[in-house]
Amino acid sequence: xxxxxxxxxxxxxxxxxxxxxxxxxxxxxxxxxxxxxxxxxxxxxxxxxxxxxxxxxxxxxxxxxxxxxxxxxxxxxxxxxxxxxxxxxxxxxxxxxxxxxxxxxxxxxxxxxxxxxxxxxxxxxxxxxxxxxxxxxxxxxxxxxxxxxxxxxxxxxxxxxxxxxxxxxxxxxxxxxxxxxxxxxxxxxxxxxxxxxxxxxxxxxxxxxxxxxxxxxxxxxxxxxxxxxxxxxxxxxxxxxxxxxxxxxxxxxxxxxxxxxxxxxxxxxxxxxxxxxxxxxxxxxxxxxxxxxxxxxxxxxxxxxxxxxxxxxxxxxxxxxxxxxxxxxxxxxxxxxxxxxxxxxxxxxxxxxxxxxxxxxxxxxxxxxxxxxxxxxxxxxxxxxxxxxxxxxxxxxxxxxxxxxxxxxxxxxxxxxxxxxxxxxxxxxxxx
Amino acid sequence: xxxxxxxxxxxxxxxxxxxxxxxxxxxxxxxxxxxxxxxxxxxxxxxxxxxxxxxxxxxxxxxxxxxxxxxxxxxxxxxxxxxxxxxxxxxxxxxxxxxxxxxxxxxxxxxxxxxxxxxxxxxxxxxxxxxxxxxxxxxxxxxxxxxxxxxxxxxxxxxxxxx
Ligand SMILES: Cc1cc2nc3c(=O)[nH]c(=O)nc-3n(C[C@H](O)[C@H](O)[C@H](O)COP(=O)(O)O)c2cc1C
Ligand code: SF4
Ligand code: FES
Numbered sequence: 393x394x395x396x397x398x399x400x401x402x403x404x405x406x407x408x409x410x411x412x413x414x415x416x417x418x419x420x421x422x423x424x425x426x427x428x429x430x431x432x433x434x435x436x437x438x439x440x441x442x443x444x445x446x447x448x449x450x451x452x453x454x455x456x457x458x459x460x461x462x463x464x465x466x467x468x469x470x471x472x473x474x475x476x477x478x479x480x481x482x483x484x485x486x487x488x489x490x491x492x493x494x495x496x497x498x499x500x501x502x503x504x505x506x507x508x509x510x511x512x513x514x515x516x517x518x519x520x521x522x523x524x525x526x527x528x529x530x531x532x533x534x535x536x537x538x539x540x541x542x543x544x545x546x547x548x549x550x551x552x553x554x555x556x557x558x559x560x561x562x563x564x565x566x567x568x569x570x571x572x573x574x575x576x577x578x579x580x581x582x583x584x585x586x587x588x589x590x591x592x593x594x595x596x597x598x599x600x601x602x603x604x605x606x607x608x609x610x611x612x613x614x615x616x617x618x619x620x621x622x623x624x625x626x627x628x629x630x631x632x633x634x635x636x637x638x639x640x641x642x643x644x645x646x647x648x649x650x651x652x653x654x655x656x657x658x659x660x661x662x663x664x665x666x667x668x669x670x671x672x673x674x675x676x677x678x679x680x681x682x683x684x685x686x687x688x689x690x691x692x693x694x695x696x697x698x699x700x701x702x703x704x705x706x707x708x709x710x711x712x713x714x715x716x717x718x719x720x721x722x723x724x725x726x727x728x729x730x731x732x733x734x735x736x737x738x739x740x741x742x743x744x745x746x747x748x749x750x751x752x753x754x755x756x757x758x759x760x761x762x763x764x765x766x767x768x769x770x771x772x773x774x775x776x777x778x779x780x781x782x783x784x785x786x787x788x789x790x791x792x793x794x795x796x797x798x799x800x801x802x803x804x805x806x807x808x809x810x811x812x813x814x815x816x817x818x819x820x821x822x823x824x
Numbered sequence: 825x826x827x828x829x830x831x832x833x834x835x836x837x838x839x840x841x842x843x844x845x846x847x848x849x850x851x852x853x854x855x856x857x858x859x860x861x862x863x864x865x866x867x868x869x870x871x872x873x874x875x876x877x878x879x880x881x882x883x884x885x886x887x888x889x890x891x892x893x894x895x896x897x898x899x900x901x902x903x904x905x906x907x908x909x910x911x912x913x914x915x916x917x918x919x920x921x922x923x924x925x926x927x928x929x930x931x932x933x934x935x936x937x938x939x940x941x942x943x944x945x946x947x948x949x950x951x952x953x954x955x956x957x958x959x960x961x962x963x964x965x966x967x968x969x970x971x972x973x974x975x976x977x978x979x980x981x982x983x984x985x986x987x
Contacts, residue, residue, distance in 0.1 A: 468851070480915045480954040511851060518862070518899045519955055521968035554849045559858055559897035562953065576857030576883060578896035594852060637917035637958035644959045679916060679954075712917055712958070726916050730953055736896075 396623070398647040399631040400607050404491040410526060412533040415494040421539060423610035427502045428547040435506040439609065441617035445628050448474050448565075448602030449678070449707050450793075451696045454609075458599060460589035461507045467596040471504045471512040472574065475527075475603045476558055476565035478517055480679035480730060481710030484633035484645050485603035489516070489523040492607070493530035497553070499606030501539065502613060504551050507599055511552050515570050518559045527555050562734035566792050567600040568592075569736065580738050581792035604633055624650030628696035628706075636662040638713035639669070651695040658689070658713055669715040673808070677707025679727050680797030682804035683714075704804070720812045724805035725753040731798035739790040745776040746798055756816045766813055769806055773799040835874035838867055843882070853883045857893055861900055870901040898952070906941040906948035908986055911965040914951045917958035922976075926962055927951060929976055933983070946986075 403409045403418055415421070427435050440455030461469055473496065477485040488496055504512045516524050531553050534540040542550045556574055558564050564573040568582035571593050592598020608630055612620050621629045632650045634657055637643045641663035648657070654676060658664065665671060671686040676694065682704040684692065692702055699706045714723060732746035749772055752765050777789065777799020789795055806813055837843040837860075846859045860882060864875040871894050880887040894900045912918075912926045927938060930949050934942045941948040957963045960972030964979065971982060 477956045478954060481917060481958050483956050483959050486956055517956065518897075519952075519965060522970070552849075556855075557859065557862055559862065559893075560899035560952075561897050573858065574855055575852075576854035576885070576893065577889070578892055594855075635959060637961060638920050643917075643961070710958070714920070718920060723916060723920075726914075726919050730915050733953055 396631075396649050399611050400488065400495065400604070400633060401491070401645070401647045404487070409491050410493055410530070412494055412530070412537060415492065415498075419614070420494055420610075421498055423613035424498050424501055424539065425545060427505055427613055428545055428549060432506045432508060435502060435613070438617050439506070439612060442612045442620040443617075443627060443629050444605065444608055444612060444620065445630075445696060446602055447604035447608075447632070447708070448600075449479065449680070451628065451706060454601060454605055457589060457601075458503065458507050460587065461597045461599065462590065465597060468511065469507050469509040470593045470596055470598040471500060471507060471509045472567075472570065472593065472598060472600045473500050473512070473514040473603060473606055474565065474567065474570060474600050475514050475516040475520070475523075476570060477520070477603070478562045478565050479708045479710055480727070481637055481675055481712040482635050482678050482708040483637070484635050484709070486520060486523055487633070487645050488603050488607050489520070490526055493527055494534070495610060496603050496607045497530055497534055497539075499609035500553065501544070501551055502609050503599065503601060503606060505549055507597075509599075510550050511554065513574060513593075514553065514555045515564070515574060516555060516557055517564075518557045524555060524557055531555060561736075562730075563736040563792070563794060566794065569792065570600065571598065578736070580736050581794070583791055624652075625695045625697070632694070632709055634661075634694065634709045634711060636711045636713065638711075639665055639715040639718065640713050641666050648694075651693050651698075654684075654692050654694055654711070655690045657694065657711060662713070665713070665715045669717055671713065672716045672718055673714045673720065675710065675712040675801070677705045678710035679712065679730065679801060681705045681707045682800045683808065685808050704800070720805055720809040721753065721757055721816055724802060725750065725757060727805075728753055728798070728802055731794070731802075735794065735798075736792075739795065741776045742790045742795050742798070745772045748772050749798070749802060756813065759816070759818055761817050763814075763817060765817075766806060766810070770803065773803040777803075833874050835864065835868070835872065835878040837863065837878070839863065847882060854885050857883050857885070857890060858897075861890070861894065865900060870904050906945050908947050909950060909965075909967055910947055910983075911950045911952045911955075912938075913953070913955045913957075913961070913963045913965075915954035915958075917954075918961040918963055921961035923962040925976060926964060926979060929979065930983075933980075947983075 408414045436455055436458045444454045445451040475485055561579045563569045564579035566581050569579035573579040588598040623629050630650055631647055634646050646661040673683045674689040675681055675683055696706050728749040732750045735742050735746045737743045755761055777796040847856050850856055860879045876887050876890045880890045914923055936942050936949045938949050938951045955963045964971050
């Protein structure tokens with residue numbers, strides 16, 4: 393693994409790496425030239441063969457998703473680049489947009505060509521204003537060089553890219569909430585099926601892919617599916633941007649092969665924990681993943697399937713590190729408050745349950761908790777996100793996976809650090 | 825007429841070129857709702873009733889449907905704010921790196937609690953959720969710009985430098 397060379401971030405330290413001329417000088421848009429001579433089914437097949445799995449959170453294989461687009465329809469097809477990046481602990485798409493917007497754009501054009509799309513969107517979170525301006529510049533450059541617009545590079549293929557700003561709502565990162573938002577509505581996730589590939593934006597077949605997923609595409613085309621598959625675990629391979637934040641000496645985005653040991657990420661890449669403190673717990677894949685204790689974290693690889701076995705997930709690869717100074721009840725309350733604020737309010741268990749979690753945890757922190765509260769917290773998480781039994785998959789008590797995204801982490805805090813929750817109970821009420 | 829009997833002011837987009845461009849970009853008109861609201865808010869500072877009516881007209885939906893959006897998204901404001909929005913991220917990675925001190929400090933410095941505006945109208949303090957920049961925590965967004973990894977001293981200097 394030590395001989396791994398960054399792929400997606402190879403050039404980010406170079407001057408003007410965001411410009412079209414720089415990107416072309418390092419081989420940019422040659423993948424597109426190649427693709428425009430292939431037939432779309434071949435492009436999809438190459439991506440399928442690479443085993444590229446989505447970098448947005450769910451880890452669904454990109455090529456298989458593209459393959460769901462109906463072939464026999466007169467409806468227009470849409471591609472949406474999910475640049476909503478709002479999962480706490482995740483800040484990699486922002487880097488890609490700031491430093492190598494053309495890599496992502498080239499990936500978009502290739503994906504759009506593969507699915508037969510002529511209008512595509514970048515849904516970027518509203519707060520990312522600088523990145524929005526950066527993308528505007530990149531898109532303008534691409535139009536000027538006939539990489540977008542009519543008859544791209546003389547191929548008869550036409551594509552427009554529209555940059556659409558969100559307006560502050562975590563749930564618009566969920567693909568159907570995103571689609572509703574793009575349609576000019578509140579970002580209320582839709583009941584699935586139908587999945588967006590069949591009925592998405594304006595009831596037409598739609599593919600939603602993450603910025604990082606799309607950024608991988610040009611490299612797969614240029615270097616081939618088998619090259620990609622050879623990096624890390626074969627079932628979930630490729631380079632991956634790991635975001636590390638929280639209590640570490642050197643937080644940031646690190647590009648590493650899929651499957652790297654979490655302990656190497658924390659102690660080597662991110663320089664370990666400040667002031668010689670001890671590791672306590674880690675979110676391996678954004679705040680929606682169940683936390684790992686220090687012991688679990690030191691013994692796990694950042695691989696989709698291995699993390700599922702450990703009853704958590706790789707998610708958006710947003711690693712949040714907590715050291716021994718962190719109060720786990722306060723941290724749990726912080727996360728619960730985030731979800732209560734961001735619940736879209738459509739499903740009762742989620743809307744009410746997240747509110748209750750915050751109320752109960754606040755009461756506990758303020759010294760007003762009772763021993764029954766701990767069981768009650770478990771009960772509420774069950775009601776929102778189902779009992780955690782990964783072998784049975786998602787329990788689907790809510791319209792979208794946000795329900796699980798709050799239930800799992802909150803539950804993992806209480807299960808794994810129960811002593812700290814009990815310690816907050818007023819002394820005379822503790823029953824042995 | 826408004827409900828209180830005063831004649832309604834019509835909202836006019838000053839950057840009509842941009843407005844037309846937005847409307848022409850989408851396969852349907854309603855999809856232009858959010859971008860038109862952003863454009864209008866940039867012009868006016870907050871979302872007025874007249875803006876809601878104007879956006880409804882251009883997107884050919886009911887004003888209530890526009891209002892539905894305005895109330896859903898945290899970046900749209902229905903009331904005037906201070907000239908500068910101080911938006912302090914309070915989510916976990918920022919909280920573990922001193923964000924709570926930011927809020928306390930600003931509150932003390934200007935006597936404004938989160939959600940409030942200073943009496944001179946210069947600043948509004950807002951607590952916000954993860955800004956997608958956790959590696960450079962604590963993060964404060966002032967208007968459109970991110971300021972990352974500041975110490976309290978640096979925050980002070982920055983705030984004092986805002987004219
Ligand atoms: C609550 C919630 C929030 C999400 N937020 C994001 C996000 O900010 N960015 C993103 O790319 N995907 C996000 N997703 C995942 C998307 O629904 C979708 O799976 C993804 O964009 C598909 O792209 P990919 O297959 O390339 O990963 C979120 C999912 C859920 C349930
Ligand atoms: S689970 Fe929560 S966020 Fe998802 S649709 Fe239901 S209420 Fe909205
Ligand atoms: S937690 Fe503050 S930017 Fe993510």
